[in-house]
Amino acid sequence: xxxxxxxxxxxxxxxxxxxSALQDAGFEVIEAADGVEGLDQxxxxxxxxxxxxxxxxxxxxxxxxxxxxxxxxxxxxxxxxTTEGQSELIQRAKAAxxxxxxxxxxxxDLLVSAVRKLTAAQA
Amino acid sequence: xxxxxxxxxxxxxxxxxxxxxxxxxxxVAPTAAPQTTSADEECSxxxxxxxFCAEQLRGTVVVTTTEKVVLSTLPRGVSxxxxxxxxxELSNQLLGRLKNQLGDFGIILQVSTPVVxxxxxxxxxxxxxxGVRVYKFQLAASASQPVTVMVELxxxxxxxxxxxxxxxxxxxxxxxxxx
Numbered sequence: 498x499x500x501x502x503x504x505x506x507x508x509x510x511x512x513x514x515x516x517s518a519l520q521d522a523g524f525e526v527i528e529a530a531d532g533v534e535g536l537d538q539x540x541x542x543x544x545x546x547x548x549x550x551x552x553x554x555x556x557x558x559x560x561x562x563x564x565x566x567x568x569x570x571x572x573x574x575x576x577x578x579t580t581e582g583q584s585e586l587i588q589r590a591k592a593a594x595x596x597x598x599x600x601x602x603x604x605x606d607l608l609v610s611a612v613r614k615l616t617a618a619q620a
Numbered sequence: 621x622x623x624x625x626x627x628x629x630x631x632x633x634x635x636x637x638x639x640x641x642x643x644x645x646x647x648v649a650p651t652a653a654p655q656t657t658s659a660d661e662e663c664s665x666x667x668x669x670x671x672f673c674a675e676q677l678r679g680t681v682v683v684t685t686t687e688k689v690v691l692s693t694l695p696r697g698v699s700x701x702x703x704x705x706x707x708x709e710l711s712n713q714l715l716g717r718l719k720n721q722l723g724d725f726g727i728i729l730q731v732s733t734p735v736v737x738x739x740x741x742x743x744x745x746x747x748x749x750x751g752v753r754v755y756k757f758q759l760a761a762s763a764s765q766p767v768t769v770m771v772e773l774x775x776x777x778x779x780x781x782x783x784x785x786x787x788x789x790x791x792x793x794x795x796x797x798x799x
Contacts, residue, residue, distance in 0.1 A: 507733065508705055508706070508708065508709040508712075509702055509705045510694070510695070510698055510701070510702060510705050510706040510709055511709055513697060513698045513699060513700065514695045514696070514697045514698055516697075517696070517697025517698070517699070518697055521697075553712065553731055553733060554733070555733050579716070580712055580713045580715070580716020580717070580719075580720075580793075581716060581719070581720075582716070582719075582720040582723075582790040582791035582792060582793070582795065583719070583720065583723050583728070583790050583791075584788040584789065584790055584791070585728075587791060587797065591799045595799065596798060596799055597796065597797060597798045597799065598791065598795075598796070598797040598798075598799075599795070599796045599797075600716075600720075600791050600792060600793050600794060600795045600796075601713055601716070601793065602643045602644065602695070602713070602793060602794060603794065603796075604794065605696070605697065607796055611796065611798065614798075
């Protein structure tokens with residue numbers, strides 16, 4: 498059965514790009530436009546196996562989302578996909594429970610490979 | 621801000637704009653030296669606007685261009701292109717590059733979310749504003765397709781950009797880290 502990945506990004510174009518790469522690789526994808534929608538999607542879809550998450554978003558940013566998720570489901574892998582590269586932010590995400598960090602622009606095959614690895618380790 | 625610091629900002633902007641468009645398969649080339657105003661009559665259809673602030677400075681980045689340019693940079697896999705959304709993301713990624721490079725100088729930028737303006741005759745305009753710098757580019761493949769970046773920067777008078785020694789390196793574009 499296909500694993501479900503939640504893609505959280507306020508850019509519809511980026512969500513389509515990420516979703517397309519993951520769907521081509523056989524994953525199911527659900528989307529959210531910010532952290533608040535991301536939490537709603539998690540509540541509605543207990544089958545989510547991993548999250549790809551932007552940082553700078555309205556309402557609830559990606560770091561706040563990761564911190565919130567960690568309090569509820571510590572084992573759910575989250576990969577940050579962002580324009581940010583500053584080491585302080587990376588350390589903060591790591592401390593909050595993120596499992597990976599990718600700086601945009603990204604290579605779709607590397608993203609897919611990372612998601613495969615994280616979801617396989619979880620299975 | 622002294623002239624050496626301004627030169628550094630100019631280099632960072634040029635590197636960031638060139639690197640961003642190159643990464644999306646639409647290389648651009650500068651068409652003029654950085655200016656303090658946009659003196660010509662060139663008009664664009666779209667503008668991505670995004671604000672930033674740090675302890676030492678604050679300002680705005682505005683990217684004006686045509687829809688044709690924006691669509692030429694769309695990544696693969698986008699089934700329903702939405703040029704205004706993508707220009708906002710491009711502006712965000714441009715500021716991300718600026719942020720990552722300025723971090724080497726101890727400047728920690730906080731960044732807003734982007735806003736996109738649409739109109740038939742948009743022009744960047746800076747003649748009456750202090751701290752404005754206009755950088756003009758065009759698509760390498762088409763001289764009639766402009767990309768103009770305006771950086772409005774208000775810095776403390778005594779700001780001097782110096783590379784910070786012994787700093788942990790920032791992750792650059794395309795980097796993948798797993799913990």
